Amino acid sequence: MIEIEHLNKTFTARSGVHHALSDINLRIEDGDVFGIIGQSGAGKSTLVRCINMLEQPTSGTVRIDGADITGYRGRQLLGLRSRIGMIFQNFSLFQQRTVLNNVTFPLELSREGRGGKNATREGREARAKELLELVGLADHADRYPSELSGGQQQRVAIARALANEPSIMLCDEATSALDTRTTVSILNLLRDINKNLGVTMVLITHSLAVARMVCNRIAVIDEGRIVEEGSTEQVFSNPQSAVTRELLHFDSLTQVQADEERAGN
Amino acid sequence: MEVLADFFAQYGDLLLQEAWNTILMTVISTFFAYVIGLPLGVALVVTSPKGLRPHRVVNAILGWIVNIGRSFPFIILLVVIIPFTRLLVGTSLGVAGAIVPLTVSAAPFVGRMVEQSLSEVDAGLIEAAQSFGASTWQIVWKVYLREGVSSLIRGVSIAYITIFGYAAMAGAVGAGGLGDLAIRYGYQRYIGSVMVAAVVICIIWVQLFQSIGDYAARKIDKRR
Structure with missing residues (x-):
């Protein structure tokens, strides 16, 4: 609330x-x-x-x-x-990162110790793939934001915003x-x-x-x-x-x- | 053809040696100029009024240092810091003696170039990173330096070629290198051919460096 x-x-x-x-x-x-x-x-x-x-x-x-x-x-x-997840009017995707690595971005920041599944690259990428699946872009994981349409970019941004399981x-x-x-x-x-x-x-x-x-x-x-x-x-x-x-x-x-x-x- | 063969037989080794000296002093100076200039540029951006950690005093002091450094005529700086150069590398002559003034003079310039490149990074990306809880350091590493990489590489070409130009001047006070060669043979001994050859090597090298820099900047950039 x-x-x-x-x-x-x-x-x-x-x-x-x-x-x-x-x-x-x-x-x-x-x-x-x-x-x-x-x-x-x-x-x-x-x-x-x-x-x-x-x-x-x-x-x-x-x-x-x-x-x-x-x-x-x-x-x-x-x-x-x-x-708290956030999405923006102009998507604000990192242009030099792949779609997958845009979604792993919030997971890389984690300060909650090293034990969690997000501590390894494999763990983060597995989680990011789940999220891309959720927004219907699993097959675009290795592309760059500039190669996507506006709607697809916003889907990536949504996946990224959900990465840390926000309420x-x-x-x-x-x-x-x-x-x-x-x-x-x-x-x-x-x-x-x-x-x-x-x-x-x-x-x-x-x-x-x-x-x-x-x-x-x-x-x-x-x-x-x-x-x-x-x-x-x-x-x-x-x-x-x-x-x-x-x-x-x-x-x-x-x-x-x-x-x-x-x-x- | 024979003339050329004779020329290279006589001066080839000399030209090669001095070209190598020039490349050595410019590449090493550029490296150290970035060792100082990159953190300087980052600090300028981060402490700027709209930066991640605005700090008026620090920003103003860094700005002054950069401006003073940049307005100092290189040929004068070269002489003024000779005691410092000797202290640091033990000599004010040769390649080692040239690296210190070249680095000192280029670092503020590099700082401004880096600042410029980083401030081109979309403010929306900085805000997005903040919204995910990224710390200042994480934003510098993961957003500023990564998203600004193409512009930073273009900056390296410009900085390197500027340092290359200064290196010829350093030749005038015993630094060696192609600039020194051109002055000694062309200006002082009237052997124009050596001067021409030295200048041609400079032109080719600068062209090559710029092309490689442009190619790398294009290749690494994922924007379309």
Whole structure:
């Protein structure tokens, strides 16, 4: 469970103080697929990075399974991050490593002694192969990321994020660089991982259509504040804020296209 | 043909010997310049304001050292550090005497080249590595140096050829090598043919080195 309370984040620039996040309160239950939705610049990227402390909050608390992580430093912080998977808009795969060695990367970092099965190259590669099997890319293990399509690259990134058996996975605009059909297949994969492995997903996106497909709960963020939160059905059937309605209107235009794509499958 | 045969009979051994000296002093100097410059470049990137361990003071001091080192005219540095050179290798002459000033003068330059190569590495990859719990050291080894490898190799070609150019100047103060040969025979004794031969060997060697460097950088790069 992730509990975010009174979270604030300010950036000090030459032009003055910028409030990226203002008094954020959220509760994400185990097994949720939680969507954080907003326009670019709304603060959703900053918010999701406060969950693995890639961004240090200015004030407030983030608790994961009851433990306040905002004070974590050094090894404790690295240990926390290794238990949270993350995927990115531009996949962020290591270009000079093979697909297989991208997936072994998080396993190579392990600080948990030398006894485990990840201590040897063979052990790590065996685990990576299982994961590539899971995302349907077992036969691409020895290729390089530049030889893969965008959808395939994101699958590799998902396998990499799962390497350390995380209980939480953060998805930062994971489908925004993909076409509609690939988006649907990636979202299906994320949903399967959530169902079969029980991984809690925090998914940030600017697209309500994406959120609608996979999320059971949604929070809408605008100018650093949560303007709406609820179950996916609630938010879609009865949007409370102007920002949500605006997003919905824009989405209804692209939704038609998405439906057509799905009907074609 | 006969003229050429005569020429090589007379000067061939000399040219070969001095070419070998030049290669020896430049390769060894480049190696030591990287021994100093590589950690320097890494430190510049890591301590920069947007780096993994931002540190304004350390970054500024390293920056100053690099800038002072780079703005120091080589021919002056060569003379100024003679006592240091003697202390380190026992002589200020010959190949050994040239390696010290060449290394000292190239290390800051190499530091900047390395910094440049590493800062080209996609910031998204650094963030991804952080998100998996990689430590600063792990990011330097596994991400910066590995992802920047192609650019680093191109940097080696540039650094080596710069050092090669300096080595000719070092010849002027008794370092030996092709540059020294060209000056002694061509400039001081008016034997132009030896000078021409020395210069031709320099050109061929530099071309060869650059081509091998380009090939290696291309071959190792897995981006398309």
